[in-house]
Amino acid sequence: MFLTTALAFAxxxxxxxxxxxxxxxxxxxxxxxxFKKSLTTYREAAALHMVGSLExxxxxxxxxxxxxELMKIGTLTSTVKWAxxxxxxxxxxxxxxxxxxxxKIDVESMGLKDGVYILDHDxxxxxxxxxxxxxxDPAIDLEPFRSFMMGKTEVPEGLxxxxxxxxxxxxxxxxxxxxxxxxxxxxxxxxxxIEMKDGDTVMQRMQFSFAKVDLLKEVEAETYLGxxxxxxxxxxxxxxxxxxxxxxxxxxxxxxxAPNVTFTDMNDQEVNLESLEGKTVLMNFWFYH
Amino acid sequence: xxxxxxxxxEVQEKRDDVVFLCVNIGDEKEVIQKWWxxxxxxxxxxxxxxxxxxxxFGVQYYPTNYLIGADGTIAWCSVGYDEAAIREYLEL
Numbered sequence: 001m002f003l004t005t006a007l008a009f010a011x012x013x014x015x016x017x018x019x020x021x022x023x024x025x026x027x028x029x030x031x032x033x034x035f036k037k038s039l040t041t042y043r044e045a046a047a048l049h050m051v052g053s054l055e056x057x058x059x060x061x062x063x064x065x066x067x068x069e070l071m072k073i074g075t076l077t078s079t080v081k082w083a084x085x086x087x088x089x090x091x092x093x094x095x096x097x098x099x100x101x102x103x104k105i106d107v108e109s110m111g112l113k114d115g116v117y118i119l120d121h122d123x124x125x126x127x128x129x130x131x132x133x134x135x136x137d138p139a140i141d142l143e144p145f146r147s148f149m150m151g152k153t154e155v156p157e158g159l160x161x162x163x164x165x166x167x168x169x170x171x172x173x174x175x176x177x178x179x180x181x182x183x184x185x186x187x188x189x190x191x192x193x194i195e196m197k198d199g200d201t202v203m204q205r206m207q208f209s210f211a212k213v214d215l216l217k218e219v220e221a222e223t224y225l226g227x228x229x230x231x232x233x234x235x236x237x238x239x240x241x242x243x244x245x246x247x248x249x250x251x252x253x254x255x256x257x258a259p260n261v262t263f264t265d266m267n268d269q270e271v272n273l274e275s276l277e278g279k280t281v282l283m284n285f286w287f288y289h
Numbered sequence: 290x291x292x293x294x295x296x297x298x299e300v301q302e303k304r305d306d307v308v309f310l311c312v313n314i315g316d317e318k319e320v321i322q323k324w325w326x327x328x329x330x331x332x333x334x335x336x337x338x339x340x341x342x343x344x345x346f347g348v349q350y351y352p353t354n355y356l357i358g359a360d361g362t363i364a365w366c367s368v369g370y371d372e373a374a375i376r377e378y379l380e381l
Contacts, residue, residue, distance in 0.1 A: 261345050
C-alpha cells in the first residue's frame with residue numbers, strides 16, 4: 001500500500017495535468033503532454049538528486065478509531081534517482097519505516113548509489129552518499145514542516161500553495177511548493193505537502209522535500225557508479241529521453257477490434273464483451289486497494 | 290468512481306444504447322459490494338480472472354478508460370479519467 005502511496009504521491013510532484021479539450025478519438029494523455037511541455041523541469045528532476053524525507057500521516061478515524069489526531073505511521077528516507085513520466089512517478093530507492101517494520105524500496109534503479117546526499121544552495125551534491133540508516137542529518141530542521149503537517153500551523157513562510165485537485169473517490173490533493181531556508185541548511189528548493197481529504201476530514205497527509213540537480217550538467221558520471229554504457233562519460237539527453245517511456249504504451253490502437261474478454265459480474269455470472277455488440281461500452285479499469 | 294456514477298446516472302436518462310462496465314482488478318468481491326452499497330452506486334462492477342482483462346487491453350495504470358464502439362472496435366482510450374472526452378464521444 002505504501003509503495004503505491006509513495007508513487008501516487010510522487011505523481012503530483014511533476015505532473016500538472018490540465019483539463020484539455022480532447023477529441024474523442026485521440027490517444028493523447030494530458031499528463032504525458034504536460035510532462036513533455038515541462039521537459040526542462042523534468043530533466044532536472046530526472047537527473048536529480050535528492051535527499052528526500054517523506055512522512056506519512058493518517059487519520060485514525062479513517063480506520064474506525066476515536067482518535068482524531070493525525071498519526072505518523074511511516075517515514076521514507078529516500079534517494080530519488082530518476083524520474084520517468086509514467087504519471088510523473090519517480091524512481092525511488094530508500095527505506096520505509098512503517099509502524100516499526102522496515103521496508104526497502106527500490107523502484108527502477110538506474111544505478112545511483114543508495115544513500116542520502118547533502119546538497120548545497122544550488123542543489124549540487126556536496127556530500128554523500130551516506131548510508132540511509134546512518135544518517136540523521138542535524139542540518140535538517142523539519143519542525144516547521146511537522147507542525148504544518150499536524151495542522152498546527154499554516155503553510156510555512158516561503159511556500160506557496162499551488163492548487164488543490166480533486167482526486168479519486170472524493171479525495172483531494174493540495175500541492176504546495178517553494179523554498180524554505182530553515183528546512184535544510186542552504187535551502188532546498190522544493191518541498192511539498194499532499195493532503196487527501198474525504199469531504200472535510202483529512203484522511204492522510206504526506207510531506208516530501210526534494211531538490212533538483214541537473215544531472216546532465218552538474219553531476220559527474222562517476223557519481224553513478226560507472227553504470228553508464230561503455231564509451232559514455234555522462235548521461236546524454238537521449239538517454240534521459242529513452243527512459244521516458246509513454247504512459248500510453250501497451251494500450252490498444254483506436255480502430256482495432258476489441259478482444260472478446262469475459263467478465264464476471266457481481267452475481268458470479270459470466271458476461272462476454274461480444275454479447276454487448278451493438279452498444280457503446282465504456283470500460284473503466286479500477287481498483288480500490 | 291463517484292464522478293463516473295454521476296455520469297452514468299446522466300447517461301441512463303439520455304441513452305439506452307450505452308453500457309458502463311467498471312472492471313476491477315485485485316479487490317475482493319465483498320470490498321466492492323461494500324463500497325457500492327455505502328455509496329449507492331448503480332454502476333455495473335465487473336471482476337476478472339487475475340489480470341486477464343487488464344492485460345488483454347494493455348492496462349498498466351489505473352484508472353484507464355476505454356470506449357468501445359457499437360461495432361466492437363476501440364473508439365478511444367485514455368489513462369486517467371477524462372470526462373470531457375467521454376462526454377464528447379457519447380454526445381452528452
